Every structure is written in structure tokens, then in C-alpha cells.
Amino acid sequence: MIVSTAERRTAMRGFALTAALLSGLALAACQTTPVGQLANIDKAQGSSENISSLSSVINSNPRDPEAYNVRGSAYGRSGQYQAALKDFNTAIQLKPDFYQAYSNRALIYRFLGDQQTALADYNRAVQINPSYDAAYIGRGNLYRKAGQTQLAFNDYQKAIQLDTTDARAYNNRGLIYQQQGQHKFAIEDFSTAISLAPDASEPYNGRGLSYLATGDEQNAFSDFNMAIKLDKKNAEAWANQALVYERRGDKQRAAKSYREAIHLNPNYQPAKDGLARVS
Incomplete structure (x- = not known):
């Protein structure tokens, strides 16, 4: 409301x-613990079986940025952060305006403690797509953890104004x-x-x-x-x-x-x- x-x-x-x-x-x-776009990935999708299946998709089509983004999310859910970063980097290289991958990569940087790089990725995500609610929520979480309450509030407010269902x-x-x-x-x-x-x-x-x-x-x-x-x-x-x-x-x-x-x-x-x- x-x-x-x-x-x-x-x-x-x-x-x-x-x-x-x-x-x-x-x-x-x-x-609260850092949550973002990866929170929408079911835990089962971080299983070794699912990652193996996603790897087969990538082997069949190594130029598909969406596949790298999904596997990166699965790696993130399983705690394999470096592997997740590698996949998000590849997804962005293949599709430089891939705002979802920027937002996902930002969350991994947050988990790794690199808040400035995470902020840069969230900023890039909303620059590419100013209507992407998940990036505002993720950036808001980053601001709130850093004690920048008003900036966090503004980002949550923006996501809500975008009619987020998150x-x-x-x-x-x-x-x-x-x-x-x-x-x-x-x-x-x-x-x-x-x-x-x-x-x-x-x-x-x-x-x-x-x-x-x-x-x-x-x-x-x-x-x-x-x-x-x-x-x-x-x-x-x-x-x-x-x-x-x-x-x-x-x-x-x-x-x-x-x-x-x-x-x-x-x-x-x-x-x-x-x-x-x-x-």
C-alpha cells in the first residue's frame, strides 16, 4: 500500500x-541477509544435477547469454560465487545491455563484500532499464546495510511505485x-x-x-x-x-x-x- x-x-x-x-x-x-534476484531461484536449481543440465545447454549453444545468466544464478544459490561471477561476466560480454545479469552479479559482489562494485552494477542495471524493480530492491538492501537509510527508502519506494509484486x-x-x-x-x-x-x-x-x-x-x-x-x-x-x-x-x-x-x-x-x- x-x-x-x-x-x-x-x-x-x-x-x-x-x-x-x-x-x-x-x-x-x-x-537481514542480502537477498536479490537470486532469491527468486528455487534452491533445487542450485543442485549439481541442475547445474550439469544447464552446462549441457551452454555446451550446445555457447553464445547464449540467457543460459549463462541462469547457470550463474544456480551457482550463486549453491554458494559457488566465483563460478557465478564468471558466468555473469560472460553473459554481460555477450549482451552488454543485460540488466538482469548486472543485478545478479551485484548480489554476488555483495556476498563477497565488494559493496562498491555491487553498487556500480546496480547503478548500471537501472541505467539500462529504469523500470527494473529487482535492481532497486537489491540496491536498497545495499544502502540499508550501509546505514544510508534515506537512499534505501527511496529505492524501495521506487520499486513500489513500479507496482512491484516482490x-x-x-x-x-x-x-x-x-x-x-x-x-x-x-x-x-x-x-x-x-x-x-x-x-x-x-x-x-x-x-x-x-x-x-x-x-x-x-x-x-x-x-x-x-x-x-x-x-x-x-x-x-x-x-x-x-x-x-x-x-x-x-x-x-x-x-x-x-x-x-x-x-x-x-x-x-x-x-x-x-x-x-x-x-
């Missing part, structure tokens, strides 16, 4: 999270609204993300935090439970569920959920702090 400029101007400003306990959890919810644009813009304390808009964005990707855990976890910040504990609890149901390895959702139990005075269930969060992510400080409080 796109909100008007007037609505944004009248939005909540500087809304502090309702409890100090929430601050660490809300920040943690803003940390839930990440709404989810990640929602995270920015949440960070700014604009929880009404955050909830709207998370809800849209859920409608576009109902099997994704992250929007439920994000929306739950904003519900909790606005005092809607029951809806928050329902969202954290759904996030866990969709992804039992979501440490943040377990910790957030534990926080609700803690607020309700149920220290036993809170401790159990905090322990599960720590089991999944031993370095997750909000869970460790929470367990110390209820133990």
Missing part, C-alpha cells in the same frame, strides 16, 4: 518503543518505518508483504514488533507464533515470543523460548539478555 506524502508528514515522529526491552529486538529485526520491497520499507517509529505505516507494509508472500516468516516477525510497540500484545503474539510456524529456525521470532511471555509474567515459557533462540543463534544478545532476566 502506497501512502501519500501528506500522510507521511502527519505520521508518528520519534515514536519510542514502549519498553526498553524492545529496542534490541527491533534493531535485530532490521538486519514482497521484499514492502517488508524492507516496513523495517525502515519501524526503525523511525512510524509503526502504523510499518504494519501496513508488513501486511502487504504478507499478502504477497504468505509463507515468508520475516514480515510476520516485523509486524509483530510494531504491534508490540503500539501496545497490541495479542496481535504481536499471534504474529510471532506464525513466524515460528513458518520458520522454526527464526531465532528473532523465538526471542520475541519469549518477550511476550516475559511481559505476561510466564517466566518458564519465556526461558524455554529464549533458550531456543540462543540454540539457533548463540550470539543473539537480546535472547541472552532475556534469558538472564527470567532465570
